[in-house]
Amino acid sequence: MSEQQIIQYLPSSSYIEFLKAATDGVSGKTHLANIKWEDGIERDSWVKIYTATKPRGLVNEMIGYLLGSALNLPMPPRAGFLCLENKILNQNLVNTLSQVDQYRGFTFAWITEDVKGRNLRVELEENPAHYHIITEYIVTCLRDWDNLANMIAFDDWILNTDRNVGNTIQLPDRTFSLIDHGECLQGGEWQEPQLLDAHCPHIGFGDNLHLRLLYEKNKNNLFSMEDTLAELENAKLLHITALKKVAQEIKMHLTDLIGDEIVETGIEELPNYPVTETVFNFLSNRATAIKKFNERCDTFLSTNSIARPLS
Incomplete structure (x- = not known):
């Protein structure tokens, strides 16, 4: 290495x-x-x-x-x-x-x-009698976490379909460590055509607990909606630089893991297209799509009742 x-x-x-x-x-x-x-x-x-x-x-x-x-x-x-x-x-x-x-x-x-943290999903499953108490504790810790907006923007970028309390491991200082990203990019069995549209919606926005909590954190501000959207945009603006930092290593591992896998396009000028390029271009295009991300966040916050879910 x-x-x-x-x-x-x-x-x-x-x-x-x-x-x-x-x-x-x-x-x-x-x-x-x-x-x-x-x-x-x-x-x-x-x-x-x-x-x-x-x-x-x-x-x-x-x-x-x-x-x-x-x-x-x-x-x-x-x-x-x-x-x-x-x-x-x-x-x-x-x-x-x-x-x-x-x-x-x-x-x-x-x-x-191992990060030596607490898997709160396991605690919920093992303590059903205290479900609401543990859930309220999780909600409070997530809402107060400084990286909440950054995690929301990150999960949207990689189309993570599986963010839950089982892979948001709580650390002793009531912050969190993120694990388990095998279900990003639409899932662990994605096909190349699913990554052709870099502006496809993130299904996690359908009922996003974390977006709701971010809004709730700002709800007492005079401009709560504007403050929430600004926090999310600032998080999104970090993606272009982040991709540049690790672009070469991502490309190297894509080559190792996917190799020379190609897609037959049926187009005479470009009959074959490497899947590795499709994946990287998807990440690159989605990293720069700041306006589209802002629109998704605005739509969610404008059309959903902002209430604390306990399930």
């Missing part, structure tokens, strides 16, 4: 010991393990294996981590791709891998260092 590279590539020998299975998460098979990172230090880390039903999961995780890090959003301190030999995996899991992974005898997992 070069000095500037953020995401690490780790060999199978870096996997030291299984610790425990994850109690939530559906997009990938996840467990906690002891992993030796490139600096030689062993750390508790989350290992997520994507099956054949989520072929774009690794691509999405990489994009979410690099762009979030470039925006200085709180992310796990380390992330990488871990090579896992099929012989150490449960056979039932091996049977769910892609045919390529089954044939070659290994797969790549997404790994992130």
Whole structure:
């Protein structure tokens, strides 16, 4: 790994010991393990294996981590791709891998260092009698979080369809760390035509708890709507610079993960088009679409009743 590279590539020998299975998460098979990172230090880390039903999961995780890090959003301190030999995996899991992974005898997992925080979704599920108390606590912490507007703009940029309290891990100081971006770009099984329109709506805006909370934080201001929209626009303006910071690494990983996959366009002048270029152009065009983002936010805040949801 070069000095500037953020995401690490780790060999199978870096996997030291299984610790425990994850109690939530559906997009990938996840467990906690002891992993030796490139600096030689062993750390508790989350290992997520994507099956054949989520072929774009690794691509999405990489994009979410690099762009979030470039925006200085709180992310796990380390992330990488871990090579896992099929012989150490449960056979039932091996049977769910892609045919390529089954044939070659290994797969790549997404790994992130454990941030030692609280998974509030698990706490909700384990304490149904205190559901409303815990929910009120979550709402208060999110509303007061300094990075709330930045997270909203970030999730819209990458079309994250799965932001929830289970992947917004609470830290001891009542702030949060963002994990699990395997469902961005319309989901872990996206097809190239879905990324041709960089101005497509973000389905997360359909009932966006975080947008509601951001407005609620400003609701006592004289110009509450204007203040909320200004905060969101300021967050959006950071995206162009952030993409420039990690553009080369994103392109490198796209080449590694997607390779020479092409789309047949049916156009004589351009019969084939690399999927890697489609993905990067989508991110680039969406990063610069500040007016479209402002319109989405304005439409949501103008047409939805702003009330605190408890479900």
